[in-house]
Amino acid sequence: MRPNKTVLSTSFLAFGLALASTAYADDAAPTVPYVDSGRLLLTQGVSNIEGAAGGGLATWAVISGYGTRDAVGGNVHATYVNLPSYTLQDYGASVGLFDRVELSYTREEFDTGSTGAKLGIGKNFTFDQDVLGAKVKLFGDAVYDQDSLIPQVAVGLQYKHNEQDAIVHAVGAKEADGVDYYIAATKVFLNESLVVDTTLRFTKANQTGLLGFGSARDDNYHPEFEGSVGYLVTRHIVVGAEVRTKPNNLGFAKEDDWYDVFAAYAINKHLSATLAYADLGSIATFNNQRGVYVSLQAGF
Amino acid sequence: MTVTHPFRLAAILASSATLFAASAASAQDSAPAPAPMSGGPAANPAGAEPIPGDGVYKAFHEQAGIDRIIDDFVNRVTTDPRIAERFKGANLVRLRFELKAQVCYLTGGPCAYTGKDMKTAHAGMDLKNFDFNALAEDLQLSMDKEKVSFPAQNRLLAKLAPMQRAIVTK
Numbered sequence: 001m002r003p004n005k006t007v008l009s010t011s012f013l014a015f016g017l018a019l020a021s022t023a024y025a026d027d028a029a030p031t032v033p034y035v036d037s038g039r040l041l042l043t044q045g046v047s048n049i050e051g052a053a054g055g056g057l058a059t060w061a062v063i064s065g066y067g068t069r070d071a072v073g074g075n076v077h078a079t080y081v082n083l084p085s086y087t088l089q090d091y092g093a094s095v096g097l098f099d100r101v102e103l104s105y106t107r108e109e110f111d112t113g114s115t116g117a118k119l120g121i122g123k124n125f126t127f128d129q130d131v132l133g134a135k136v137k138l139f140g141d142a143v144y145d146q147d148s149l150i151p152q153v154a155v156g157l158q159y160k161h162n163e164q165d166a167i168v169h170a171v172g173a174k175e176a177d178g179v180d181y182y183i184a185a186t187k188v189f190l191n192e193s194l195v196v197d198t199t200l201r202f203t204k205a206n207q208t209g210l211l212g213f214g215s216a217r218d219d220n221y222h223p224e225f226e227g228s229v230g231y232l233v234t235r236h237i238v239v240g241a242e243v244r245t246k247p248n249n250l251g252f253a254k255e256d257d258w259y260d261v262f263a264a265y266a267i268n269k270h271l272s273a274t275l276a277y278a279d280l281g282s283i284a285t286f287n288n289q290r291g292v293y294v295s296l297q298a299g300f
Numbered sequence: 301m302t303v304t305h306p307f308r309l310a311a312i313l314a315s316s317a318t319l320f321a322a323s324a325a326s327a328q329d330s331a332p333a334p335a336p337m338s339g340g341p342a343a344n345p346a347g348a349e350p351i352p353g354d355g356v357y358k359a360f361h362e363q364a365g366i367d368r369i370i371d372d373f374v375n376r377v378t379t380d381p382r383i384a385e386r387f388k389g390a391n392l393v394r395l396r397f398e399l400k401a402q403v404c405y406l407t408g409g410p411c412a413y414t415g416k417d418m419k420t421a422h423a424g425m426d427l428k429n430f431d432f433n434a435l436a437e438d439l440q441l442s443m444d445k446e447k448v449s450f451p452a453q454n455r456l457l458a459k460l461a462p463m464q465r466a467i468v469t470k
Binding site for chain 2: 036038039040041068069070071099141143144145146147148190191193225232233234235245257
């Protein structure tokens with residue numbers, strides 16, 4: 001039997017919060033070795049839909065968690081996107097090691113609801129995908145290097161496994177598994193109170209893998225762009241916009257680029273919330289999939 | 301085919317150009333530098349050239365505001381359990397004096413900084429990023445208390461952030 005998703009992700013968050021609060025008490029010296037929550041508020045971005053540190057849709061070069069280069073950090077997150085014809089729920093965990101390496105796992109559940117019946121795959125048919133991510137910072141520091149234009153640059157990969165093997169093949173995908181590769185450049189421009197990211201992703205994914213990878217007519221890696229611009233309103237709040245381009249491999253339905261406008265609020269280094277309005281375009285022949293994106297994150 | 305869409309193409313080219321420029325700049329940066337750049341930490345004991353104009357200095361409420369910020373800041377850092385230890389035995393009168401002059405100078409005020417350069421001033425302290433950032437957070441609280449606007453705070457932090465390379469040695 002499927003565990004209740006909401007209960008699962010809520011308990012996940014609660015666990016993370018408990019972990020974070022026991023590991024580190026505010027305004028006190030680190031009490032657990034290798035936990036310092038020493039980076040500045042919001043400089044880790046937030047956990048994005050694929051579980052990596054980033055914006056909501058884009059993956060950034062920053063490392064998850066607030067650990068400095070002498071410490072480890074991490075997060076758990078739960079995200080819910082409510083679209084006219086679908087819902088997407090995901091939850092996951094990430095660790096940042098010495099502000100250098102990030103490892104993440106996220107479970108994505110794309111629920112077709114009543115649309116499933118119209119698509120002929122059954123009401124509430126859900127595409128489940130596991131995303132395992134690894135990211136390594138190569139050079140630069142997004143925050144310290146304010147006297148140069150050099151951004152923080154990281155490379156990473158995401159192994160994605162879609163559990164609905166038969167259906168993703170039926171819709172025309174070539175594979176149910178895929179690997180995305182990316183290189184990301186992120187920089188905070190303190191003079192302008194801006195954070196900017198540009199990411200180049202090489203992918204075969206259809207709708208980020210929720211509909212499998214590649215197709216009979218196109219099984220090549222495509223270079224795709226992810227970009228975020230955020231304005232730092234206060235130490236706790238960043239507002240901005242994002243774009244993410246995607247391939248268009250499948251024959252039965254066109255695929256659009258994704259956009260969002262977002263506001264992220266970091267209550268403190270252990271809890272943050274992101275609210276966005278996302279335009280995910282056409283998904284599996286259902287157009288104008290625009291809706292609210294809510295994400296909660298707990299960590300240290 | 302979607303890749304030919306002009307926006308997508310422009311976006312992909314833009315990201316490639318950014319990444320290429322970043323790696324080129326980084327390669328250049330890691331090459332042996334013949335001489336300190338003007339404005340670099342080595343060239344100026346205050347650690348940076350001042351912010352042009354007097355807008356930021358005014359946003360800090362000039363010398364009186366900077367004095368209040370630094371007095372509050374020194375109280376904070378010397379009682380912050382994360383970093384208070386670092387200030388044991390420090391001459392706090394002198395620390396206040398130097399910091400006031402440095403912030404006045406960096407924000408574009410009519411001051412000269414006559415103290416030690418950042419590397420010398422922090423030599424042997426074995427400071428980590430944790431210490432540097434904790435201090436920055438305390439400064440943010442002191443600037444908040446003086447009601448310095450957030451963009452003006454960030455203008456100063458933009459000058460202070462690169463000093464991490466000279467200050468953090470561990």
